[in-house]
Amino acid sequence: DSGVTQTPKHLITATGQRVTLRCSPRSGDLSVYWYQQSLDQGLQFLIQYYNGEERAKGNILERFSAQQFPDLHSELNLSSLELGDSALYFCASARDPNYGYTFGSGTRLTVV
């Protein structure tokens, strides 16, 4: 157990729907990062939050949004889902991001 908890582990939904992925960071970590891993792709950075505020944005679609709550857990909202959104979504947290992240085990999203 890495200390980063992601729920749900698996999610199957239909095109056009909206889902919410949840992440609880490791205790004491203020930074949360979301990454997407599609087939044959590396980990694509989506967005970073630090202590409740958005810190950096990567290749995140406008249909996707995220937030970090006062208790530091984070949610990634994916709407108007398309088949191509099927992927593994990883959350990671860090105390000092200069020394790398701790990843959760991911949420596997399948859009049918």
Next chain:
Amino acid sequence: DQQVKQNSPSLSVQEGRISILNCDYTNSMFDYFLWYKKYPAEGPTFLISISSIKDKNEDGRFTVFLNKSAKHLSLHIVPSQPGDSAVYFCAASITGSQFYFGTGTSLTVIP
């Protein structure tokens, strides 16, 4: 635009031999590099790091080499063990910003 590239999707090595995983990057501003290891159904786990002020960092069987002029880093595993079979990701960042990851290399160590 993929700023960190791992051009070998897979690698097979005999147990006891050396495994060499390669990674290239395009952004000369990157100054911190990591290797992560990922088993199926798990998230990536941190393996070893190197900063741009060094050209080598060693941790047990794992050594990372950095060639800044070539924008290239490599991970050496000696001796390779079957438990090392996993997907290995390299990652790079400019200090204080997010890490960019490569596409991964799947290592199979054959007993």
